[in-house]
Amino acid sequence: MNNFATKLTVAVMALVSLSFGASADTLSDVKSKGFLQCGVNTSLGGFASPNDKGEWTGFEVDYCRAVAAAIFGDGSKVKFTPLSSKDRLPALQSGEIDVLFRSATVTLGRDTQGFDFPTVYYYDGQGFMVNRKRLPEVTSAKQLSGATVCLLAGSTTELNAADFFKASGMEYNPVVFDKLEEVKAAYDSGRCDVYTTDQTGLYAARLALSSPADNLVLPEIISKEPIGAAVRQGDPQWADIIRWTHYALLTAEEFGITQANVDELKNGDNPEIKRILGQEANTKLGTDLGLGNDWVVNIIRAVGNYGEVFDKNIGNGSPLKIARGINAPWNKGGLQYAMPIR
Amino acid sequence: MTDTNISFVRQEMLQGQTPPLGERGIVRWVRINLLATPIDAVLTILALLALAWFLPPLINWLFIQASWVGPDRSVCATVAQGGLQPDGWSGACWAFVNAKFSQFMYGPYPIDQLWRVNLVGIMFVALLVPLLMPKAPYKIPNAIVFFFVFPIIAFFLLVGGWFGLPYVETSVWGGLLVTLVISFVGISVSLPLGIALALGRRSKMPVIKMLCVIFIEMVRGIPLVTVLFMASYMLPLFLPPGVSFDKFLRALIGVALFASAYMAEVVRGGLQAIPKGQYEGADSLGLGYWQKTGLIILPQALKLVIPGIVNTFIGLFKDTSLVSIISMFDLLGTVRQHFNDPNWASPQTPISGLVFAGFIFWIFCFGMSRYSIFMENRLDTGHKR
Numbered sequence: 001m002n003n004f005a006t007k008l009t010v011a012v013m014a015l016v017s018l019s020f021g022a023s024a025d026t027l028s029d030v031k032s033k034g035f036l037q038c039g040v041n042t043s044l045g046g047f048a049s050p051n052d053k054g055e056w057t058g059f060e061v062d063y064c065r066a067v068a069a070a071i072f073g074d075g076s077k078v079k080f081t082p083l084s085s086k087d088r089l090p091a092l093q094s095g096e097i098d099v100l101f102r103s104a105t106v107t108l109g110r111d112t113q114g115f116d117f118p119t120v121y122y123y124d125g126q127g128f129m130v131n132r133k134r135l136p137e138v139t140s141a142k143q144l145s146g147a148t149v150c151l152l153a154g155s156t157t158e159l160n161a162a163d164f165f166k167a168s169g170m171e172y173n174p175v176v177f178d179k180l181e182e183v184k185a186a187y188d189s190g191r192c193d194v195y196t197t198d199q200t201g202l203y204a205a206r207l208a209l210s211s212p213a214d215n216l217v218l219p220e221i222i223s224k225e226p227i228g229a230a231v232r233q234g235d236p237q238w239a240d241i242i243r244w245t246h247y248a249l250l251t252a253e254e255f256g257i258t259q260a261n262v263d264e265l266k267n268g269d270n271p272e273i274k275r276i277l278g279q280e281a282n283t284k285l286g287t288d289l290g291l292g293n294d295w296v297v298n299i300i301r302a303v304g305n306y307g308e309v310f311d312k313n314i315g316n317g318s319p320l321k322i323a324r325g326i327n328a329p330w331n332k333g334g335l336q337y338a339m340p341i342r
Numbered sequence: 343m344t345d346t347n348i349s350f351v352r353q354e355m356l357q358g359q360t361p362p363l364g365e366r367g368i369v370r371w372v373r374i375n376l377l378a379t380p381i382d383a384v385l386t387i388l389a390l391l392a393l394a395w396f397l398p399p400l401i402n403w404l405f406i407q408a409s410w411v412g413p414d415r416s417v418c419a420t421v422a423q424g425g426l427q428p429d430g431w432s433g434a435c436w437a438f439v440n441a442k443f444s445q446f447m448y449g450p451y452p453i454d455q456l457w458r459v460n461l462v463g464i465m466f467v468a469l470l471v472p473l474l475m476p477k478a479p480y481k482i483p484n485a486i487v488f489f490f491v492f493p494i495i496a497f498f499l500l501v502g503g504w505f506g507l508p509y510v511e512t513s514v515w516g517g518l519l520v521t522l523v524i525s526f527v528g529i530s531v532s533l534p535l536g537i538a539l540a541l542g543r544r545s546k547m548p549v550i551k552m553l554c555v556i557f558i559e560m561v562r563g564i565p566l567v568t569v570l571f572m573a574s575y576m577l578p579l580f581l582p583p584g585v586s587f588d589k590f591l592r593a594l595i596g597v598a599l600f601a602s603a604y605m606a607e608v609v610r611g612g613l614q615a616i617p618k619g620q621y622e623g624a625d626s627l628g629l630g631y632w633q634k635t636g637l638i639i640l641p642q643a644l645k646l647v648i649p650g651i652v653n654t655f656i657g658l659f660k661d662t663s664l665v666s667i668i669s670m671f672d673l674l675g676t677v678r679q680h681f682n683d684p685n686w687a688s689p690q691t692p693i694s695g696l697v698f699a700g701f702i703f704w705i706f707c708f709g710m711s712r713y714s715i716f717m718e719n720r721l722d723t724g725h726k727r
Contacts, residue, residue: 042669045684052441052685054450054516079513082669082679090575091669181681181692188689207415208687212423319415319424319684 026098026231026238027290035077038064039097042082045204046314047103056080059313060101062303063121063229067099067245070295075302086154089115092230099231099242105156106228117228118243123326123335125221126160127199129206132214135193141220145170150183150192157197160223184208198225203322237290244289248296250338251276252305254329259304262297276341285341296341306336407433411440419688435690439698442680449516449676455508459519462496474713476720489530512590518702521672524597524662529655531598536605541635543606544613561603566664569596574668593665601658608650612643645721652714656707674699
């Protein structure tokens with residue numbers, strides 16, 4: 001139902017925006033505004049949440065800051081629009097935001113609804129969590145027949161769960177909620193046997209359960225959840241900037257360029273690093289992208305490289321302690337592979 | 343000669359004695375109020391048992407076990423949850439409310455500009471309190487300042503961009519500030535507009551009557567959530583590119599119009615309760631429409647519907663929470679938003695935050711409700727027999 005309503009809204013907006021919508025040159029719009037308007041989660045621990053002073057922090061927030069730094073040389077020239085999962089695509093379509101970093105799974109359906117997903121910045125997969133006290137015998141998702149499952153409305157989670165249970169020939173009772181903390185509270189209070197969402201979300205949720213150790217994240221991953229940045233279709237230059245901002249973060253990690261040493265390396269003598277950092281003579285890599293040639297330097301100065309961003313917000317440097325897993329660089333067994341900056 | 347000194351005749355009046363123990367003081371109160379009949383006694387015992395059952399754990403959770411200060415989630419989580427508290431601990435996480443208090447009040451409003459919000463708050467209280475006290479002088483100048491001058495000053499102070507004050511856009515307003523601004527604007531627009539709509543609906547002029555009926559019925563037929571969603575995401579699509587007005591303003595207009603339609607129906611109820619004789623009496627005195635309405639009908643009608651009006655106000659105050667669906671964060675939305683701060687995520691965090699938000703809402707709603715009862719009693723002059 002929610003999904004249908006979202007699709008309908010998006011379809012109407014796509015039609016309307018053909019004649020009225022935001023202009024196609026997002027970069028010059030952003031430059032003339034003087035700041036980037038970035039859509040983020042209303043609040044998802046580690047990815048986007050306001051701290052005690054009201055400043056936005058998190059993995060996706062740092063991506064917004066990285067894009068702002070690439071454009072303006074200043075990671076603070078960004079404003080955040082917190083969006084629920086229902087409103088995120090309509091807000092992008094209406095021109096309310098310039099780019100969306102809000103746990104959006106890249107799918108064909110979404111890509112053809114008037115959006116582009118220039119890059120996948122985080123690979124996730126949907127999993128299940130059960131309470132060991134309540135369901136002691138369950139060790140695999142294949143044993144969940146007849147279970148009551150807590151879900152968040154309007155997300156791919158709902159569809160994946162339906163597909164999984166149907167394909168495995170099992171019955172299940174979905175209990176759908178509109179707000180994340182309602183889902184968590186329902187699961188914690190025993191309203192449902194199973195909580196399903198992206199595995200990252202399960203680990204984050206476990207932090208706030210009454211007895212984290214009693215809850216088991218089952219080994220099955222039932223879906224691919226590539227989390228991507230979304231932009232409006234029809235502005236290839238803007239999509240390029242988002243894509244290469246991600247590649248710049250990955251490349252910096254690969255070459256050991258960190259927030260601490262970027263200024264030192266900029267003046268070093270490794271030719272590859274100097275090229276990445278835009279120090280090569282007569283380089284046009286940055287200006288051809290519509291940015292300054294020191295765009296990578298600005299990004300790394302503002303937020304650090306991909307590894308630093310990961311570690312600080314969701315990895316070992318944070319309360320969530322999510323393992324790098326498939327988000328490790330390609331040469332360390334993960335999927336994060338940056339195209340060369342040259 | 344009569345001998346009055348008869349031993350069995352009393353010489354002086356008896357001193358009045360205090361009533362017996364069962365007929366005075368606390369014992370009498372208990373007897374009459376709590377144990378009057380066997381059913382009363384049973385109910386009293388049941389009520390006491392219920393209190394004994396839930397009060398101690400509640401007080402224990404709210405105050406005794408509660409953790410009051412701390413830097414992060416460790417003070418609100420047990421050892422098994424990665425915190426400092428012993429296993430099995432359960433108490434309110436006031437440390438979370440403490441750390442986030444400024445956020446809950448102002449949202450992400452720039453910290454060095456908070457004095458502007460505080461100044462507006464002080465002016466608001468200083469103007470409102472004498473207005474609410476029947477004995478305070480200068481009612482009319484006070485009301486004019488409060489409803490016409492104060493909003494303008496408050497606007498310039500809160501938004502800024504003038505007189506050297508830095509501009510603070512409405513997207514960084516939040517918390518109780520948003521709740522109060524929306525409620526104040528909603529309340530002070532909806533009452534006059536609602537009265538006008540109610541009068542229009544009872545007007546004998548067909549065009550005015552029709553317009554008012556259409557407006558009221560249309561607005562009452564749409565959920566507030568839909569109004570807000572349309573104003574926030576659909577409206578920009580229909581405006582020419584580059585033309586846009588503030589989202590907060592759109593929400594304010596939406597809420598104010600919405601409340602007006604409800605207010606109109608409340609006031610219409612009062613208008614219809616006035617006997618026909620009052621209208622005819624006014625006509626026979628030769629009063630015109632505005633004199634009749636302003637001097638005879640409205641004062642009686644509004645007095646009758648004070649509970650309904652305050653009911654609408656309280657409803658409006660709580661409905662402000664709905665603005666969180668268009669990504670603006672009132673008190674409840676802000677509290678909710680901070681649940682997921684990984685530095686504070688713990689099983690006790692959400693419930694503590696909600697208890698705090700509920701308490702703040704209760705203070706305001708209870709205040710409005712008590713003041714309405716006070717006004718009802720003060721104005722209850724007409725129909726006493």
